[in-house]
Amino acid sequence: MTLPARRTPALSASFAATAEAHLDDVYGYLVYLTRDRMLAEDLAAETFEKALRLWKRFDPRRGSARTWLCQIARTTALDWFRAEERRRRREEAVARPDVAETDMPEGLSPELEGALASLSAGEREVIALRILLELDGEEAARVLGIRPTAVSTRLSRALTKLEERMIVHV
Amino acid sequence: MSEQLLNEIREAKPVASPELRERVALIAVEAPAREPLLARFQPRRLLLVAPVAVVLVLLAAGAIANLPRGGTGDEEQAAVTAESSADQSVRSAPGSTTVPSESSTRESLSPAPILGAPSGAIAPSPGRLQRFQAEMRLRVADVEELSAATKSAMRIAQSLRGYVVSVQYDAPAEGVGGAQIVLRVPTARVQTALTQLSALGTILGQRIGIEDLQQPADDLTAQIETTQREIARLRARLESTTLADEERAVLQARLADARRQLTDLRTALSGTRAEARHATIQVGLTTERIEPAPVQDGRLDGLKEILAWEGTALLYVLVIAGPFVLLGVLIWLGLRFRRRQAETRLLEQN
Numbered sequence: 001m002t003l004p005a006r007r008t009p010a011l012s013a014s015f016a017a018t019a020e021a022h023l024d025d026v027y028g029y030l031v032y033l034t035r036d037r038m039l040a041e042d043l044a045a046e047t048f049e050k051a052l053r054l055w056k057r058f059d060p061r062r063g064s065a066r067t068w069l070c071q072i073a074r075t076t077a078l079d080w081f082r083a084e085e086r087r088r089r090r091e092e093a094v095a096r097p098d099v100a101e102t103d104m105p106e107g108l109s110p111e112l113e114g115a116l117a118s119l120s121a122g123e124r125e126v127i128a129l130r131i132l133l134e135l136d137g138e139e140a141a142r143v144l145g146i147r148p149t150a151v152s153t154r155l156s157r158a159l160t161k162l163e164e165r166m167i168v169h170v
Numbered sequence: 171m172s173e174q175l176l177n178e179i180r181e182a183k184p185v186a187s188p189e190l191r192e193r194v195a196l197i198a199v200e201a202p203a204r205e206p207l208l209a210r211f212q213p214r215r216l217l218l219v220a221p222v223a224v225v226l227v228l229l230a231a232g233a234i235a236n237l238p239r240g241g242t243g244d245e246e247q248a249a250v251t252a253e254s255s256a257d258q259s260v261r262s263a264p265g266s267t268t269v270p271s272e273s274s275t276r277e278s279l280s281p282a283p284i285l286g287a288p289s290g291a292i293a294p295s296p297g298r299l300q301r302f303q304a305e306m307r308l309r310v311a312d313v314e315e316l317s318a319a320t321k322s323a324m325r326i327a328q329s330l331r332g333y334v335v336s337v338q339y340d341a342p343a344e345g346v347g348g349a350q351i352v353l354r355v356p357t358a359r360v361q362t363a364l365t366q367l368s369a370l371g372t373i374l375g376q377r378i379g380i381e382d383l384q385q386p387a388d389d390l391t392a393q394i395e396t397t398q399r400e401i402a403r404l405r406a407r408l409e410s411t412t413l414a415d416e417e418r419a420v421l422q423a424r425l426a427d428a429r430r431q432l433t434d435l436r437t438a439l440s441g442t443r444a445e446a447r448h449a450t451i452q453v454g455l456t457t458e459r460i461e462p463a464p465v466q467d468g469r470l471d472g473l474k475e476i477l478a479w480e481g482t483a484l485l486y487v488l489v490i491a492g493p494f495v496l497l498g499v500l501i502w503l504g505l506r507f508r509r510r511q512a513e514t515r516l517l518e519q520n
Binding site: 112 | 193519
Protein backbone atom coordinates (compact mmCIF):
# COMPACT_ATOMS: atom_id res chain seq x y z
CA MET A 1 0.00 0.00 0.00
CA THR A 2 1.27 3.44 -0.85
CA LEU A 3 0.59 6.61 1.02
CA PRO A 4 -1.84 9.09 -0.54
CA ALA A 5 -0.75 12.45 -1.88
CA ARG A 6 -0.20 14.98 0.87
CA ARG A 7 -1.45 18.48 1.29
CA THR A 8 1.71 20.14 2.66
CA PRO A 9 4.23 19.68 -0.12
CA ALA A 10 7.88 19.08 0.82
CA LEU A 11 7.51 18.57 4.53
CA SER A 12 4.72 16.02 4.34
CA ALA A 13 6.26 14.35 1.30
CA SER A 14 9.49 13.53 3.04
CA PHE A 15 7.71 12.56 6.25
CA ALA A 16 5.25 10.25 4.50
CA ALA A 17 8.08 8.48 2.70
CA THR A 18 10.00 8.09 5.95
CA ALA A 19 6.91 6.85 7.78
CA GLU A 20 6.21 4.24 5.18
CA ALA A 21 9.81 3.11 5.06
CA HIS A 22 10.08 2.60 8.81
CA LEU A 23 6.57 1.71 9.88
CA ASP A 24 7.30 -2.01 10.23
CA ASP A 25 10.42 -1.32 12.25
CA VAL A 26 8.63 0.95 14.67
CA TYR A 27 5.70 -1.40 14.96
CA GLY A 28 7.94 -4.45 15.49
CA TYR A 29 9.93 -2.66 18.14
CA LEU A 30 6.75 -1.68 19.95
CA VAL A 31 5.35 -5.20 19.75
CA TYR A 32 8.46 -6.55 21.44
CA LEU A 33 8.39 -3.76 24.00
CA THR A 34 4.73 -4.12 24.95
CA ARG A 35 4.04 -7.78 24.09
CA ASP A 36 0.73 -6.56 22.73
CA ARG A 37 0.10 -6.13 19.03
CA MET A 38 -3.05 -4.02 19.42
CA LEU A 39 -1.35 -1.74 21.89
CA ALA A 40 1.68 -1.58 19.63
CA GLU A 41 -0.53 -0.37 16.79
CA ASP A 42 -1.97 2.41 18.92
CA LEU A 43 1.46 3.42 20.16
CA ALA A 44 2.85 3.30 16.62
CA ALA A 45 0.15 5.66 15.42
CA GLU A 46 0.85 7.96 18.38
CA THR A 47 4.56 7.77 17.61
CA PHE A 48 4.03 8.98 14.05
CA GLU A 49 1.76 11.75 15.23
CA LYS A 50 4.51 12.99 17.51
CA ALA A 51 7.09 12.48 14.79
CA LEU A 52 5.11 14.62 12.37
CA ARG A 53 4.99 17.43 14.90
CA LEU A 54 8.72 17.14 15.49
CA TRP A 55 9.69 16.50 11.88
CA LYS A 56 11.20 19.96 11.42
CA ARG A 57 13.64 19.23 14.21
CA PHE A 58 14.85 15.97 12.69
CA ASP A 59 18.50 16.29 11.75
CA PRO A 60 19.84 13.39 9.61
CA ARG A 61 23.41 14.30 10.63
CA ARG A 62 22.65 13.28 14.21
CA GLY A 63 21.26 9.87 13.37
CA SER A 64 19.10 7.98 10.93
CA ALA A 65 15.35 8.48 10.68
CA ARG A 66 14.82 4.94 11.94
CA THR A 67 16.81 5.64 15.09
CA TRP A 68 14.96 8.91 15.60
CA LEU A 69 11.58 7.22 15.18
CA CYS A 70 12.57 4.43 17.57
CA GLN A 71 13.53 7.06 20.17
CA ILE A 72 10.10 8.64 19.85
CA ALA A 73 8.46 5.21 19.98
CA ARG A 74 10.35 4.37 23.16
CA THR A 75 9.33 7.63 24.81
CA THR A 76 5.72 7.00 23.78
CA ALA A 77 5.83 3.46 25.18
CA LEU A 78 7.42 4.63 28.44
CA ASP A 79 4.73 7.27 28.81
CA TRP A 80 2.15 4.56 28.33
CA PHE A 81 3.86 2.29 30.90
CA ARG A 82 3.91 5.14 33.42
CA ALA A 83 0.27 5.94 32.82
CA GLU A 84 -0.60 2.27 33.14
CA GLU A 85 1.34 1.98 36.38
CA ARG A 86 -0.47 4.97 37.82
CA ARG A 87 -3.78 3.49 36.76
CA ARG A 88 -2.94 0.17 38.37
CA ARG A 89 -1.94 1.90 41.58
CA ARG A 90 -5.17 3.87 41.62
CA GLU A 91 -7.17 0.73 41.19
CA GLU A 92 -4.99 -1.09 43.72
CA ALA A 93 -4.99 -4.01 41.45
CA VAL A 94 -1.53 -4.58 40.31
CA ALA A 95 -2.06 -7.41 37.93
CA ARG A 96 0.88 -8.04 35.72
CA PRO A 97 -0.35 -9.76 32.58
CA ASP A 98 0.43 -13.44 32.47
CA VAL A 99 2.72 -14.76 29.83
CA ALA A 100 -0.16 -16.69 28.39
CA GLU A 101 -2.08 -13.45 27.86
CA THR A 102 0.60 -11.91 25.75
CA ASP A 103 0.23 -11.25 22.08
CA MET A 104 3.68 -11.74 20.65
CA PRO A 105 4.38 -11.76 16.90
CA GLU A 106 3.11 -14.59 14.78
CA GLY A 107 5.55 -17.08 13.31
CA LEU A 108 7.52 -17.74 16.48
CA SER A 109 7.67 -21.20 17.94
CA PRO A 110 5.66 -21.53 21.17
CA GLU A 111 8.88 -22.06 23.13
CA LEU A 112 10.51 -18.96 21.78
CA GLU A 113 7.33 -16.93 22.17
CA GLY A 114 7.03 -18.04 25.79
CA ALA A 115 10.65 -17.36 26.51
CA LEU A 116 10.46 -13.89 24.92
CA ALA A 117 7.31 -13.06 26.82
CA SER A 118 8.96 -14.01 30.09
CA LEU A 119 11.72 -11.46 29.57
CA SER A 120 11.38 -7.93 30.88
CA ALA A 121 10.54 -5.10 28.51
CA GLY A 122 14.08 -3.82 28.84
CA GLU A 123 15.48 -7.15 27.71
CA ARG A 124 13.00 -7.51 24.91
CA GLU A 125 13.66 -4.04 23.56
CA VAL A 126 17.41 -4.61 23.25
CA ILE A 127 16.72 -7.88 21.38
CA ALA A 128 14.25 -6.04 19.16
CA LEU A 129 16.69 -3.28 18.35
CA ARG A 130 19.79 -5.39 17.81
CA ILE A 131 18.33 -8.64 16.39
CA LEU A 132 14.98 -7.75 14.90
CA LEU A 133 15.76 -4.28 13.50
CA GLU A 134 19.46 -5.07 13.15
CA LEU A 135 20.56 -1.68 14.42
CA ASP A 136 24.25 -1.41 15.12
CA GLY A 137 25.54 -0.81 18.63
CA GLU A 138 25.79 2.97 18.18
CA GLU A 139 22.24 3.31 16.89
CA ALA A 140 20.79 1.07 19.60
CA ALA A 141 22.70 3.04 22.23
CA ARG A 142 21.25 6.26 20.86
CA VAL A 143 17.72 4.89 21.14
CA LEU A 144 18.23 3.55 24.65
CA GLY A 145 20.20 6.55 25.88
CA ILE A 146 23.10 4.44 27.09
CA ARG A 147 26.62 3.63 25.92
CA PRO A 148 27.26 1.08 23.16
CA THR A 149 29.19 -1.13 25.60
CA ALA A 150 26.19 -1.14 27.90
CA VAL A 151 24.03 -2.18 24.93
CA SER A 152 26.34 -5.15 24.27
CA THR A 153 26.21 -6.19 27.91
CA ARG A 154 22.45 -5.83 28.06
CA LEU A 155 22.00 -7.83 24.84
CA SER A 156 24.32 -10.59 26.01
CA ARG A 157 22.42 -10.96 29.29
CA ALA A 158 19.06 -10.88 27.51
CA LEU A 159 20.08 -13.60 25.03
CA THR A 160 21.53 -15.77 27.80
CA LYS A 161 18.32 -15.40 29.74
CA LEU A 162 16.29 -16.14 26.64
CA GLU A 163 18.27 -19.29 26.03
CA GLU A 164 17.81 -20.40 29.62
CA ARG A 165 14.07 -19.83 29.39
CA MET A 166 13.99 -21.80 26.15
CA ILE A 167 15.60 -24.79 27.88
CA VAL A 168 13.08 -24.51 30.72
CA HIS A 169 10.20 -24.40 28.28
CA VAL A 170 11.58 -27.34 26.35
CA MET B 171 22.54 -18.37 21.42
CA SER B 172 22.06 -20.33 18.28
CA GLU B 173 21.95 -18.56 14.94
CA GLN B 174 18.86 -20.55 14.10
CA LEU B 175 16.99 -18.97 16.99
CA LEU B 176 18.10 -15.49 15.99
CA ASN B 177 16.98 -16.16 12.43
CA GLU B 178 13.64 -17.28 13.74
CA ILE B 179 13.26 -13.95 15.52
CA ARG B 180 14.25 -12.07 12.39
CA GLU B 181 11.95 -14.05 10.14
CA ALA B 182 9.00 -13.55 12.47
CA LYS B 183 9.37 -9.77 12.33
CA PRO B 184 5.98 -8.21 12.97
CA VAL B 185 4.47 -6.43 10.01
CA ALA B 186 2.11 -3.50 10.37
CA SER B 187 -1.47 -4.29 9.46
CA PRO B 188 -3.18 -2.50 6.57
CA GLU B 189 -5.33 -0.67 9.12
CA LEU B 190 -2.22 0.71 10.85
CA ARG B 191 -0.75 1.71 7.50
CA GLU B 192 -3.94 3.56 6.71
CA ARG B 193 -3.87 5.35 10.06
CA VAL B 194 -0.26 6.42 9.64
CA ALA B 195 -0.91 7.48 6.05
CA LEU B 196 -3.71 9.70 7.26
CA ILE B 197 -1.50 11.15 9.94
CA ALA B 198 1.18 11.91 7.34
CA VAL B 199 -1.12 13.90 5.10
CA GLU B 200 -2.49 15.97 7.97
CA ALA B 201 -0.95 19.35 8.49
CA PRO B 202 1.18 19.06 11.59
CA ALA B 203 -0.22 20.84 14.59
CA ARG B 204 1.90 23.75 15.66
CA GLU B 205 3.86 22.92 18.74
CA PRO B 206 3.17 24.89 21.89
CA LEU B 207 5.61 27.68 22.62
CA LEU B 208 7.23 25.84 25.51
CA ALA B 209 7.64 22.72 23.41
CA ARG B 210 9.39 24.73 20.71
CA PHE B 211 11.83 26.19 23.23
CA GLN B 212 15.07 24.22 23.02
CA PRO B 213 17.55 24.83 25.83
CA ARG B 214 20.26 23.10 23.82
CA ARG B 215 20.04 25.77 21.13
CA LEU B 216 20.14 28.46 23.78
CA LEU B 217 23.32 26.94 25.19
CA LEU B 218 24.90 27.19 21.75
CA VAL B 219 23.76 30.72 21.08
CA ALA B 220 24.21 32.22 24.56
CA PRO B 221 28.04 32.27 24.71
CA VAL B 222 28.28 33.82 21.24
CA ALA B 223 25.65 36.39 22.17
CA VAL B 224 27.43 37.24 25.42
CA VAL B 225 30.75 37.73 23.62
CA LEU B 226 29.10 39.92 20.98
CA VAL B 227 27.36 42.02 23.63
CA LEU B 228 30.61 42.47 25.56
CA LEU B 229 32.49 43.47 22.40
CA ALA B 230 29.73 45.88 21.41
CA ALA B 231 29.69 47.38 24.89
CA GLY B 232 33.44 47.82 24.74
CA ALA B 233 33.28 49.44 21.32
CA ILE B 234 30.44 51.77 22.31
CA ALA B 235 32.14 52.77 25.54
CA ASN B 236 35.31 53.49 23.57
CA LEU B 237 33.64 55.81 21.07
CA PRO B 238 34.97 59.39 21.27
CA ARG B 239 32.52 61.66 23.07
CA GLY B 240 32.08 65.21 21.74
CA GLY B 241 35.50 65.64 20.24
CA THR B 242 38.38 64.06 18.46
CA GLY B 243 41.17 62.10 20.00
CA ASP B 244 43.51 65.05 19.49
CA GLU B 245 41.23 67.31 21.48
CA GLU B 246 41.11 64.80 24.28
CA GLN B 247 44.89 64.55 24.17
CA ALA B 248 45.17 68.32 24.34
CA ALA B 249 42.87 68.37 27.35
CA VAL B 250 45.03 65.82 29.09
CA THR B 251 48.14 67.85 28.34
CA ALA B 252 46.50 70.97 29.72
CA GLU B 253 45.64 69.14 32.92
CA SER B 254 49.20 67.96 33.17
CA SER B 255 50.54 71.46 32.64
CA ALA B 256 48.66 72.77 35.64
CA ASP B 257 50.40 70.32 37.92
CA GLN B 258 53.75 70.87 36.32
CA SER B 259 53.64 74.64 36.64
CA VAL B 260 53.16 74.36 40.38
CA ARG B 261 56.17 72.11 40.61
CA SER B 262 58.35 74.09 38.23
CA ALA B 263 57.86 77.61 39.53
CA PRO B 264 59.97 77.33 42.69
CA GLY B 265 62.86 75.92 40.73
CA SER B 266 62.90 78.78 38.29
CA THR B 267 66.02 80.92 38.59
CA THR B 268 65.58 83.59 36.00
CA VAL B 269 61.89 84.19 36.38
CA PRO B 270 60.80 85.49 39.72
CA SER B 271 57.15 85.87 38.86
CA GLU B 272 54.60 83.25 38.01
CA SER B 273 55.11 81.34 34.80
CA SER B 274 53.16 78.87 32.77
CA THR B 275 54.76 75.54 32.00
CA ARG B 276 53.86 72.76 29.62
CA GLU B 277 55.40 69.44 30.26
CA SER B 278 54.96 66.12 28.61
CA LEU B 279 55.87 62.79 30.10
CA SER B 280 56.13 60.44 27.24
CA PRO B 281 57.24 56.93 28.17
CA ALA B 282 56.36 55.71 24.70
CA PRO B 283 57.33 58.30 22.18
CA ILE B 284 56.45 58.17 18.55
CA LEU B 285 59.52 57.04 16.69
CA GLY B 286 60.84 59.53 14.20
CA ALA B 287 58.90 62.41 15.65
CA PRO B 288 59.49 62.07 19.37
CA SER B 289 58.34 65.50 20.38
CA GLY B 290 55.85 66.17 17.65
CA ALA B 291 53.05 66.69 20.12
CA ILE B 292 54.82 69.49 22.01
CA ALA B 293 56.87 72.15 20.32
CA PRO B 294 57.95 75.63 21.35
CA SER B 295 55.59 78.40 20.26
CA PRO B 296 57.24 80.67 17.72
CA GLY B 297 57.25 84.33 18.68
CA ARG B 298 57.23 83.73 22.44
CA LEU B 299 60.11 83.41 24.82
CA GLN B 300 60.07 79.94 26.29
CA ARG B 301 62.39 77.68 28.20
CA PHE B 302 62.40 74.31 26.48
CA GLN B 303 63.86 71.31 28.26
CA ALA B 304 63.93 67.76 27.03
CA GLU B 305 65.25 64.51 28.42
CA MET B 306 65.71 61.38 26.38
CA ARG B 307 66.79 57.92 27.41
CA LEU B 308 68.13 55.80 24.61
CA ARG B 309 69.40 52.26 24.52
CA VAL B 310 72.32 51.31 22.32
CA ALA B 311 73.58 47.85 21.51
CA ASP B 312 77.04 47.86 23.02
CA VAL B 313 79.96 50.01 24.14
CA GLU B 314 81.14 50.65 20.61
CA GLU B 315 77.77 51.94 19.64
CA LEU B 316 77.67 53.95 22.85
CA SER B 317 80.83 55.75 21.85
CA ALA B 318 79.58 56.39 18.36
CA ALA B 319 76.21 57.63 19.61
CA THR B 320 77.85 59.99 22.09
CA LYS B 321 79.95 61.51 19.36
CA SER B 322 76.99 61.73 17.06
CA ALA B 323 74.94 63.52 19.70
CA MET B 324 77.67 66.11 20.11
CA ARG B 325 77.94 66.53 16.35
CA ILE B 326 74.19 66.97 16.02
CA ALA B 327 74.25 69.82 18.56
CA GLN B 328 77.13 71.53 16.79
CA SER B 329 75.62 71.08 13.35
CA LEU B 330 72.50 72.86 14.54
CA ARG B 331 74.60 75.74 15.90
CA GLY B 332 74.24 74.54 19.41
CA TYR B 333 76.86 73.44 21.86
CA VAL B 334 77.68 70.74 24.36
CA VAL B 335 77.22 71.76 27.98
CA SER B 336 78.56 68.56 29.53
CA VAL B 337 79.38 64.96 28.75
CA GLN B 338 79.78 62.10 31.19
CA TYR B 339 80.90 58.95 29.48
CA ASP B 340 81.30 55.65 31.28
CA ALA B 341 82.22 52.54 29.31
CA PRO B 342 83.62 49.79 31.57
CA ALA B 343 85.19 46.70 30.09
CA GLU B 344 82.40 44.63 31.56
CA GLY B 345 78.94 45.57 32.65
CA VAL B 346 76.61 48.32 31.61
CA GLY B 347 77.97 51.35 29.84
CA GLY B 348 76.32 54.73 29.79
CA ALA B 349 76.68 58.35 28.85
CA GLN B 350 74.97 61.55 30.02
CA ILE B 351 75.11 64.40 27.55
CA VAL B 352 73.67 67.87 28.08
CA LEU B 353 73.23 69.85 24.91
CA ARG B 354 72.01 73.33 24.13
CA VAL B 355 70.55 73.91 20.70
CA PRO B 356 68.67 76.85 19.27
CA THR B 357 65.04 76.57 20.30
CA ALA B 358 63.95 77.02 16.71
CA ARG B 359 65.82 73.83 15.80
CA VAL B 360 64.98 71.71 18.80
CA GLN B 361 62.53 69.53 16.85
CA THR B 362 65.21 68.69 14.33
CA ALA B 363 67.63 67.92 17.14
CA LEU B 364 65.21 65.63 18.92
CA THR B 365 64.37 63.79 15.73
CA GLN B 366 68.04 63.25 14.93
CA LEU B 367 68.92 62.28 18.49
CA SER B 368 66.09 59.78 18.71
CA ALA B 369 67.62 57.91 15.81
CA LEU B 370 70.78 57.17 17.81
CA GLY B 371 69.19 54.25 19.68
CA THR B 372 66.02 52.69 20.92
CA ILE B 373 63.98 55.20 22.85
CA LEU B 374 63.32 54.04 26.39
CA GLY B 375 61.70 57.20 27.66
CA GLN B 376 61.31 60.87 27.00
CA ARG B 377 60.38 63.93 29.00
CA ILE B 378 59.71 67.34 27.56
CA GLY B 379 59.01 70.54 29.49
CA ILE B 380 58.19 73.98 28.21
CA GLU B 381 58.15 77.00 30.53
CA ASP B 382 56.82 80.29 29.27
CA LEU B 383 59.27 83.19 29.80
CA GLN B 384 57.42 85.84 27.83
CA GLN B 385 55.53 87.27 30.79
CA PRO B 386 58.62 87.55 33.02
CA ALA B 387 60.46 89.18 30.12
CA ASP B 388 57.62 91.64 29.66
CA ASP B 389 57.69 92.42 33.38
CA LEU B 390 61.42 93.04 33.23
CA THR B 391 60.97 95.32 30.23
CA ALA B 392 58.32 97.30 32.08
CA GLN B 393 60.60 97.62 35.11
CA ILE B 394 63.46 98.81 32.88
CA GLU B 395 61.25 101.48 31.35
CA THR B 396 60.12 102.62 34.80
CA THR B 397 63.70 102.76 36.02
CA GLN B 398 64.76 104.65 32.91
CA ARG B 399 62.01 107.19 33.54
CA GLU B 400 63.12 107.48 37.17
CA ILE B 401 66.70 108.08 36.08
CA ALA B 402 65.59 110.75 33.62
CA ARG B 403 63.52 112.44 36.32
CA LEU B 404 66.45 112.37 38.79
CA ARG B 405 68.82 113.72 36.20
CA ALA B 406 66.43 116.54 35.40
CA ARG B 407 66.18 117.49 39.06
CA LEU B 408 69.94 117.38 39.49
CA GLU B 409 70.36 119.86 36.62
CA SER B 410 68.51 122.44 38.70
CA THR B 411 70.83 125.17 40.13
CA THR B 412 68.67 125.90 43.14
CA LEU B 413 69.33 122.58 44.89
CA ALA B 414 70.94 122.58 48.28
CA ASP B 415 74.11 120.56 48.62
CA GLU B 416 72.48 118.09 50.98
CA GLU B 417 69.47 117.55 48.70
CA ARG B 418 71.77 117.16 45.67
CA ALA B 419 73.74 114.47 47.45
CA VAL B 420 70.55 112.50 48.20
CA LEU B 421 69.41 112.73 44.58
CA GLN B 422 72.79 111.62 43.31
CA ALA B 423 72.71 108.59 45.58
CA ARG B 424 69.22 107.68 44.31
CA LEU B 425 70.41 108.13 40.73
CA ALA B 426 73.31 105.78 41.35
CA ASP B 427 70.94 103.15 42.80
CA ALA B 428 68.60 103.50 39.86
CA ARG B 429 71.44 103.03 37.43
CA ARG B 430 72.59 99.89 39.24
CA GLN B 431 69.03 98.59 39.24
CA LEU B 432 68.77 99.32 35.52
CA THR B 433 71.94 97.40 34.89
CA ASP B 434 70.66 94.43 36.88
CA LEU B 435 67.32 94.48 35.09
CA ARG B 436 68.99 94.60 31.70
CA THR B 437 71.23 91.71 32.70
CA ALA B 438 68.21 89.69 33.84
CA LEU B 439 66.33 90.44 30.63
CA SER B 440 69.34 89.51 28.60
CA GLY B 441 69.67 86.25 30.56
CA THR B 442 66.02 85.44 30.06
CA ARG B 443 66.28 86.03 26.35
CA ALA B 444 69.43 83.93 26.19
CA GLU B 445 67.67 81.18 28.11
CA ALA B 446 64.83 81.24 25.60
CA ARG B 447 67.09 81.23 22.59
CA HIS B 448 68.48 77.80 23.38
CA ALA B 449 66.76 74.61 24.46
CA THR B 450 68.40 72.20 26.86
CA ILE B 451 68.43 68.57 25.86
CA GLN B 452 69.70 65.91 28.22
CA VAL B 453 70.47 62.67 26.47
CA GLY B 454 71.00 59.50 28.49
CA LEU B 455 72.57 56.61 26.64
CA THR B 456 72.80 53.13 28.07
CA THR B 457 73.74 49.67 26.93
CA GLU B 458 71.49 48.06 29.56
CA ARG B 459 68.86 45.69 28.17
CA ILE B 460 65.78 47.57 29.24
CA GLU B 461 62.66 46.85 27.26
CA PRO B 462 61.11 49.97 25.81
CA ALA B 463 57.67 50.89 27.01
CA PRO B 464 55.03 49.42 24.73
CA VAL B 465 53.71 51.69 22.07
CA GLN B 466 50.23 52.73 23.04
CA ASP B 467 47.48 52.87 20.52
CA GLY B 468 45.00 55.02 22.34
CA ARG B 469 41.74 53.71 20.92
CA LEU B 470 42.79 50.07 20.96
CA ASP B 471 44.12 50.42 24.48
CA GLY B 472 40.81 51.85 25.60
CA LEU B 473 39.03 48.90 24.07
CA LYS B 474 41.47 46.48 25.68
CA GLU B 475 40.97 48.15 29.04
CA ILE B 476 37.21 47.94 28.77
CA LEU B 477 37.38 44.32 27.69
CA ALA B 478 39.69 43.60 30.60
CA TRP B 479 37.14 45.16 32.95
CA GLU B 480 34.37 43.18 31.33
CA GLY B 481 36.43 40.04 31.70
CA THR B 482 36.96 40.80 35.37
CA ALA B 483 33.27 41.43 35.84
CA LEU B 484 32.47 38.22 34.03
CA LEU B 485 34.89 36.37 36.27
CA TYR B 486 33.17 37.78 39.33
CA VAL B 487 29.82 36.72 37.96
CA LEU B 488 31.17 33.25 37.29
CA VAL B 489 32.64 33.03 40.77
CA ILE B 490 29.34 34.06 42.29
CA ALA B 491 27.10 32.11 39.94
CA GLY B 492 29.50 29.17 39.60
CA PRO B 493 28.30 27.26 42.68
CA PHE B 494 24.68 27.75 41.66
CA VAL B 495 25.42 26.54 38.14
CA LEU B 496 27.29 23.56 39.55
CA LEU B 497 24.40 22.83 41.88
CA GLY B 498 22.01 23.10 38.95
CA VAL B 499 24.10 20.68 36.90
CA LEU B 500 24.26 18.24 39.81
CA ILE B 501 20.49 18.45 40.28
CA TRP B 502 20.00 17.93 36.57
CA LEU B 503 22.31 14.92 36.56
CA GLY B 504 20.55 13.54 39.63
CA LEU B 505 17.15 13.94 38.06
CA ARG B 506 18.38 12.31 34.87
CA PHE B 507 19.83 9.41 36.80
CA ARG B 508 16.59 9.05 38.74
CA ARG B 509 14.53 9.17 35.56
CA ARG B 510 16.67 6.49 33.97
CA GLN B 511 16.42 4.33 37.07
CA ALA B 512 12.66 4.72 36.96
CA GLU B 513 12.62 3.80 33.27
CA THR B 514 14.73 0.72 33.91
CA ARG B 515 12.44 -0.33 36.75
CA LEU B 516 9.41 0.29 34.57
CA LEU B 517 10.83 -1.82 31.76
CA GLU B 518 11.74 -4.61 34.17
CA GLN B 519 8.20 -4.72 35.48
CA ASN B 520 6.62 -5.01 32.05
